Amino acid sequence: MNNKSLKTDVWIAFRYFQTRRKVGMASATSLITLIGVAVGTMAVLISMSVLNGFRDVITHRTRNMEPDLKIHVRIFDESDQRNLLTDLKYNFPDYHFTPVLDRKIIVSGTKQSLMQLKGIYPSELGSMFKLKPYLKYDLFLTEDIGQTDFPEIVLGSGLAYSLNLMVGDTVTLLSPADVEYYSAPVMKAILKNIYDIDIFNYDDMTGFVHILDMQYFIDEPGWHEIYVRTTDSNAEKKLRSYLPDQLSLISWKDEHRELFAAMEMEKKGTFIVLNLIILLAGFNLVSSLIMLLLEKKWEVGILKSMGLKDNQAFRIYFILGWITGGIGMVIGLISSLSLLLWQQFHPFIRLPGDVYFIKYLPVAVSPWDVLLTVVVLILIITLASLLPARHSVKLKPLDSIKVKM
């Protein structure tokens, strides 16, 4: 390739691009094409980043309520469970372990509802469950159950409101799973606090009582699970090799696999659908370049009569396509990334509090999403530029000049 003639080809393409605004309808389609590519780019990146943002918020809040790992210990008797917990704490001193007892029960206030009740040590509401920031009041379950007249319970806001309960009200808990002699165990409890984490599965379904009250309520001396929190990324592997084979271990990711798979699927679907906008802009680019080529057909003929080679004509129209698409892409990237990063670090787009569970539009820009979008753009702009470029090669100088005669 002759570098000097390449310079000339780039120069001609740029001049065509610069002066297109003066050349009738092709100018309008050119501008629309450029805007189309920019808007398509923005739509893809903003949508991806908002989906990432929502996923991160949901992940963060789910992680507040879920341990990293759960060890199912129900098949062990009480003393084996205690020995296991002691061993685990001794062998994995950096990990945080806590026993949990849970049961699906019926809760009654002025109405009735099914819920998941977890028996825990009260301090775990702030350490294992990280619920403190989401509690309505500065009240916690009493550590020493001997100091209270009634067992205490903390409920999710959705559940409390649906049962018309306020802090201090009494609720009745009934466990149908533990029916003996036609009678299910029943326990009364005082609503000590309400949390509002804004995730349906928890706010509308989950409550906490002292683990000793729970053991008394369902008449089980042991635990169902041991919850584990750790920053060790290899914890699952290490614990799996340490634990006896009959105990099962499940990570939060596996437990919520369907939710996160659905979110990932939604993101992929959105990405594909939104890329249709870029594809549409690609079609616009083709039609705009073909329109320009038809307007300038005689010029191609004149240039070829002066010695312009077919590969140079190809390059001029290919570069012209890339200038239009490329400028649209750069405008789209710069404006969307500026907007997104600003929102990510200095949120300014508010969400209506009565509709959404967060105050600001969540945004998380992923370099992979940006890279993938750029790759798709490059592919579409390249393909869109190829068609008119190939057409310019086929133009015969004499036939092209005759158009003007």
Place this chain on the structure above:
Amino acid sequence: MNEQILKALNITKTYQSGENRLVILKDINFTLNKGDLVSLMGASGSGKSTFLNILGTMDSPDSGQVIIHGVDTVKLKENQLAEFRQKHIGFVFQFHYLLPEFSVLENIAMPLLIAGEKRQKALSASVELMDYLGIAGRKDHFPAEISGGEKQRAAICRALISNPDIILADEPTGNLDRETGWQVLDLFQKINREMNQCFFLVTHDETIAAVADRQYYLKDAALTHVRNEES
């Protein structure tokens, strides 16, 4: 005797028109030498532009050879033809065909630029030529900003810039008023005389054709030698 630049041998060209095959050029033989100023007359549709385009490698004959500087151009491929035209042939059309997006200077330099010549060199050669043809003052103007005569002078400059062996002019005054047309023809004669440049001029106007040293007439697909300047 001047060096022979172009030799056309047994050129035949036909066009299909419905079921009929029209013979436009039949077994035409023709030569051009360095420094020639040759004109070709003929009625509209007689095939004179077709003949010019075949000589200029923009069209191909059904049979025959067009040999320019020893090269049989009929056998060349599209890209080779483009390069060949850039080096050996300049065109002046009835309409100026200056590219509207480029200044007059850039239009004139275009054949050199697309051939890969350095921009500065191409532009200074163009300014020199514009000065020679008296339009240097219009170098930074765009085609839309200059008169018809100036446009045609710019087109002549563009045809001359690559220092071609032949300039093929197809009705170069057809779109100009009489006075401007004669000014353009004066330029052809001046360039022909001073630069020993070969011109092949196609026209339907006898008075214009008369400026040539050799005149031909195309009728019924045959070329007739009308007269020589010396004769």
